[in-house]
Each structure stands twice: as C-alpha cells, then as structure tokens.
Amino acid sequence: MVNGKIFIEAFYNLNASHIELSVKGVEEAKWIRFWTTQEGDPPHTVEHHEKIHKEKKFLEYKQKVFQVPGGVIQQGFSEVSF
Numbered sequence: 628m629v630n631g632k633i634f635i636e637a638f639y640n641l642n643a644s645h646i647e648l649s650v651k652g653v654e655e656a657k658w659i660r661f662w663t664t665q666e667g668d669p670p671h672t673v674e675h676h677e678k679i680h681k682e683k684k685f686l687e688y689k690q691k692v693f694q695v696p697g698g699v700i701q702q703g704f705s706e707v708s709f
Contacts, residue, residue, distance in 0.1 A: 641700040652686030
C-alpha cells in the first residue's frame with residue numbers, strides 16, 4: 628500500500644475526472660566490447676570495438692488515486708491525500 632500527498636497549484640480551473648499515480652522502473656546498462664583479429668598478408672593485429680546498450684523495464688504501475696469531485700480542479704492551491 629502506498630500513501631502520499633499531491634500538492635496542486637492551478638492557475639485556472641482544470642477539467643479532470645481523476646488523478647493517476649504512475650511509476651516505472653528501468654534498468655539500463657552501457658558498455659564497450661573490445662576484441663582483436665588477425666588480418667592481411669603478412670598478418671597483423673586489428674583492434675575492433677562496439678558500443679552496446681541494453682535496457683530492461685522491470686516495473687510499471689498505474690493507479691487512480693483521487694476522483695475529482697464535480698470534474699473540475701478549482702483555481703488556486705489544492706492538496707490531495709491518498
């Protein structure tokens with residue numbers, strides 16, 4: 628269970644049906660792979676490299692946390708607990 632507070636500063640009335648909380652988790656890794664090969668006649672060593680980037684999404688969560696009464700967030704400061 629998650630509890631929290633959202634503070635809203637609205638400069639004008641906003642039409643809204645609800646407020647959602649969205650959380651995403653991503654694991655990211657970058658590295659450079661190096662290797663050598665023998666090429667040519669006479670053989671000589673050639674160095675190679677390649678940049679590798681991997682990304683994995685391990686968490687995605689979206690939940691409605693507040694139903695807006697009347698469908699309008701009024702102008703000014705508001706505080707929503709969930």
